[in-house]
Amino acid sequence: VTSEPPDRTNAQLAAWAAMFRANALFNGRIDDVLKAKAGMSLAEHELLAVLKYHDGRARMGDLARALMFSKSGATRLVAKLEDHNGWVVRTRSSADRRATWAELTPAGRKALTTSELAFEAAIAELFATHLGLTELRRITTDLERLIAANDWEAPGGSCAEDLAPDSHDVS
């Protein structure tokens, strides 16, 4: 053996590489399916899903954080969905007139029901039965531990639960 056995280091590098590749593969595939079946990108689906999850409306800044987007990114995407698809509207509240609220329209909800089906189908196909329930849950909790340990930003509070867009009920 050499003087410095980087066992843990190698395992970390391998884990990162696997995560990187899996994520790229999955997101690419999901994006393709969503575009084909629902006429929207993954990012757009996510935006609608987050809105639905938050009772149909959210302030731009919160939306951006929930989506892991920059503020301007959120602005641009909402703008597109608003005046290119009519799936979202922006309104200003009188309580705090600095804030802009993005709100799901009926058309947006309709589009979302389509995209949710497409999304779940894509996920089901990608995971198939390659991992059992136990493995899925283990991966999830492990990754969430990493996220929690490194999420040293987001002052407001809610963050870990913000992206669970597709569970209709928590049953």
Added chain:
Amino acid sequence: VTSEPPDRTNAQLAAWAAMFRANALFNGRIDDVLKAKAGMSLAEHELLAVLKYHDGRARMGDLARALMFSKSGATRLVAKLEDHNGWVVRTRSSADRRATWAELTPAGRKALTTSELAFEAAIAELFATHLGLTELRRITTDLERLIAANDWEAPGGSCAEDLAPDSHDVS
């Protein structure tokens, strides 16, 4: 119980969401560290690392596949690294004059040694001791199983091992 308990579906959705968030967090952090300490982006580091891993040279197309990049993306990034940093040169072989080879320069190797340290430091910080060796290995094999099961492209052959850029030896 209801008639359709989407247990597996929920677990899959949660796993995807965790992977999505973890990946975004990690890559963002790694990118920041690399830019600060080595003056290059994660994509650029990956490109150099893949070249090193392939004995310092690779054809553009293979490079693109290894990086999960489009062909044009590889062209653009190599072009930048070539005439903006001098870390890579492009040469054409006389054997098959369609192909372009990207080749690591001495300056590129030098830059890579710096970025490798920064990269490993970032990884070490992100994973820290939050996961043990067993968990790291479990995650890795699980994700690799998913990748293998869904990688229904890449005709040439090599793919799974193409991105193990930072292991100097396989020990």
Added chain:
DNA sequence: GAAGATTGATGTGTCAATCTTG
């Protein structure tokens, strides 16, 4: 002056079309 959001300039990556060589 700080919080919230938007806009201008810019970087980065993709697709479709093109050029060259086999």
Added chain:
DNA sequence: CAAGATTGACACATCAATCTTC
């Protein structure tokens, strides 16, 4: 005409600067 690579046009996301409201 297929394989390999490059280019033009474009989509998307970011940062820094700006504008408005608190």
